[in-house]
Amino acid sequence: MSSILSGLNPEQLEAVSLPHQSALILAGAGSGKTRVLTTRIAYLIQSGQASPHGVLAVTFTNKAAKEMIARLSAMLPINTRGMWIGTFHGLCNRMLRLHHRDAGLPQLFQILDVQDQLSLVKRVMKAMGVDGEKFPPRQVQWFINGNKEAGLRASKVEAYDDFSRRMTEVYAAYDEQCSREGVVDFAELLLRCFELLQANEILRDHYRERFAHILVDEFQDTNRLQYLWLRLLAGNRCAVMAVGDDDQSIYGFRGAHSANMQSFERDFGVAKVIKLEQNYRSHGNILDAANHLIRNNRTRLGKNLWTAESHGEPLRVFQAPTDLDEAAYVVDEVKALSREGVALSEIAVLYRSNAQSRVLEHALFNAGLPYRVYGGLRFFERQEIKHALAYLRLAANPDDDNALLRVINFPARGIGARSLEQLQESAKAAGGSLWQAACERSAVGGQPVGRALPVDPRPATTGRPASSPLKGIPAFVALIESLRAATQGLPLPEIVEHMVEHSGLKQHYQSEREGADRLENLNELVNAAVGFVHEAEDDSLPAFLAHAALEAGEHQAEEGAQALQLMTVHSAKGLEFHGVFITGLEEGLFPHEQSFNQDGGLEEERRLMYVALTRSKRRLYLTFAQSRMLHGQTRYNVSSRFLEEIPERLMKWVNLTAPFAPVLVPEPKPKSKSAVSFTVPKASHGWQVGQSVTHPKFGSGVIVNCEGHGPDARVQVRFTRAGVKWLALEYARLTPA
DNA sequence: CTAGCTGCTGTTTTT
């Protein structure tokens, strides 16, 4: 017992060994929050106050859940498999699978990711004849999720104006369509689970009996629904330990409600709030900077981090003329750090928005520095993977219209908009899924059956009722049936492999010019299935599909490899690095301009900056650029106000530019760098046929043709790797080889 | 029906 508790400071110890009561732990960045949580679980189990079976621990990200399980396994000789440790979505998914009947869901319900959800929303809107101009689908999606996350079904939404009334109608229709298809979106996982527990007393009591201890990580990020879910699940006898930091609440934009911390104190009868304020991560200057910055926020619970460590180095501030120069600086400094012996995996480059990673990646790639990007397009979100998954989903549940629509004509098999329209109409008329409608048509050799016929609005076409589409649809039905039959009972990896091989996807990408990467990803999908079988308790196809939806990014981030870490500030939360670059510190970017009109938006941006600062253990860089390419045009920004909120004495301006010097508007750059630096009399733009060139993306090649003059000048280049391409000289960054 | 083109638009953060 003493072994797991040794080394804890008094506050940590108090938190870990609390008696059976609900508690709120205010845990500052780097104060050993995860350690407290895991040690608490270990303590409860080791002292016999709880069994592994009777503890539920919920986190916000998969990464955090994994971390917790790993640390727990290291601390105690117990099997952590089967323990209820996971994300809100993961745990709700688990509960819904176990009780799908009570929850009113098919056993094999599928999970819609953001893209799937959006396309379903669009489909529903189209069917209802809702104007997509007046009601942007994204906004409708946001509306639906927002209400679900507030715990509101369409029938409970209070709509006082025509606009929200119409949106609410779409919400209702969308939910109906989801249940027809047997699919649930992310928010639905939570809401459905909540409703299940609410409606089913026996089940509720069962789980309340079972989970005597609930632990919640990142409590400040919980939304209304998650809070209600916790309260419902906890009942009166459960001890809930909520750990959070209001200063790190950065998900307000999607409904997180850090006031849940205050509600928690009240609703759960918290006797004492424990504050963890000693920071074990960063040197003093870094903490000073973070503390000063966050003091500019009005709405805080109040907390001040301190450290026993020395001040360390000053923060290094770098002002770059352009985003390219900023990237170049990052490259140089990373190289220097690396030479000093700092592992690349201990260095992170942070940015506010994903779009910023491009320029950085480009510079790193050219410098030959290995890097890994978190976020962005995740593995399971790639087009070819989504296609393959759609085939798999159809094998598991053919009524999944989203999946069907994705692949019914991919690879192309002659099913166009017209036949789809007809299919959708007959499905609607029969009140069934698209798959059912497709089967009906195929079954009788092309004759539309029974009631399916009369809806055709154009009498002219009734002469030859839907003859052309019937070539494609029966072929599709037959394909799916044969895939299903062939994979029946096979182990998961073989199912996946069979699908990839025989769905026509592989063939399609083999014949496609740029299909090599996609093929590789498809192979990687088979590997993912193999890995999944080894790791997961449930290695069925539906479990794999759920995994794909819930842990979309898992596969591109190989742990431990020696690579520089690139990520948004959001995804950096909870991580720490020896050296951190916070880039793009410009007004409009960080803080983001979208935050200016949002309620409390600026304070959230500041908390985001606080999170960014506190990721660093030792070395911290703050960089910004005076001009930056954004959305295809150059923008001139001033430095971020956050730089001014950090005391000057903590910072060192490394490029010797006076701080807050007036922004110089650079002269317009020459149209094409290469055209200026390279002059050959032959042509006005300086390039000639036969010349060897290199392109940042396509690599090396030879010019095979030229045409046009001035801004319209183009050259045709035969690249060694990328084939033959026409490039506009004004834009292509071509260099002589 | 398909493929390929044009022209438009929307842009933050994520389970």
Added chain:
DNA sequence: CAGCAGCTAG
């Protein structure tokens, strides 16, 4: 600059 909807030629 992307991704996408809508259009046109084959």
